[in-house]
Amino acid sequence: MIIGVPKEVKSCENRVSLIPSSVRTLVDNDNVVFVQKSAGEQIGFSDEMYEQAGARIVDTPQEIYDKSEIIVKVKELQKQEYDMLKNGQTVITYFHLAVEPELVDVLIKKKITAIAYETIEKEDGSLPVLSPMSEIAGRMSVHLGGRYLGNDFGGVGKLLGGVPGVYPSTVFIIGAGVVGTNAARVALGLGANVVVADICPNKLKEIDREFNGKISTVICNDYNIEKFIKTADIVIGAVLTPSKKAPMIVKDYMVQTMKKGSVIVDVSIDEGGIFETIEKPTSLDNPVFEKYGVIHYAVPNIPSCVARTATISLNNYTMPYIMKLVNKGFIAAVKSTPELYKGVNTFQGKLTNSDVAKTLGKPFSELSMLIGF
Secondary structure: OEEEEOOOOOOOOOOOOOOHHHHHHHHHOOOEEEEEOOOOHHHOOOHHHHHHOOOEEEOOHHHHHHHOOEEEOOOOOOHHHHOOOOOOOEEEEOOOHHHOHHHHHHHHHOOOEEEEHHHOOOOOOOOOOHHHHHHHHHHHHHHHHHHHOOHHHOOOOOOOOOEOOEOOOEEEEEOOOHHHHHHHHHHHHOOOEEEEEEOOHHHHHHHHHHOOOOOEEEEOOHHHHHHHHOOOOEEEEOOOOOOOOOOOOEOHHHHOOOOOOOEEEEHHHHHOOOEOOOOOOOEOOEOEEEEOOEEEEOOOOHHHHHHHHHHHHHHHHHHHHHHHHHHHOHHHHHHHOHHHHHHEEEEOOEEOOHHHHHHHOOOOOOHHHHHOO
């Protein structure tokens, strides 16, 4: 197989899809890997390191797309990449297609095989490739909230854990999945007062059990959100809805009741966000805005803040699937790997993810019917 690694073009995205050791593994298995010049330079992976691993360095993204059968990325295709796609190409990345209708049209028109990392799902419902980035985003959300809570970044000027004689900050986390649990772990470790809300009582039981009752838990409904958002210093959106648009849980009027100088960090912004006061994502070069005296942080690629850690972690989870694709071929790989089957969002001009199809109101085709499975 011929695999291409373009440099990411999303604003301030410093991750790279394959690290040199992954390239070495692919090359040792008789694959050809093209890497765009400087693709990993920002996080300490030089072109020389890729060449030593067996990669072939090319200057432009167009060369990557022209030469490659499989394109491996980190973030969804950006508009400047659409025209570079070749008909019938395979692209593997985080897509979040439920909020990308234009991209869906491009993938269908060009008959792209789109494998979305975030919809690779095991039988137990776990998301093995989304999980490591969720862990990082959850942990970072608390650090980011604490940073913007400081006076130097426009916040009210509170320390997360307080000091003797001064009550700690309160962190209210909406969602008790991987993001929420990791956010809770860091917030508690820093000494904050932590409250977690979720619609699932069993998830709240898991939180209570894991943290030995040190974290308060409440059912996620309008009443509790209205109650706890008023006293929170940091509110973290940690609701996961893969292949669907995130529900608008926190209404405009609720945010208006928050304390001046408090902070919102919406990790759910990848799927559209859960705060009505956030109309569109922000970016790492302009991460926050203020509304009703509340600082809003809505960056969709939080792991890029710690891009080297995130990239290495990502490769730990993606490489087994990439190896199956290149060693077995697409059809054999998805037939033998149920979670990879679920990762296929488009194939041969058809939309094969039912949730995305329903969300966007587009026709759905069952992948098994297209590959004779």
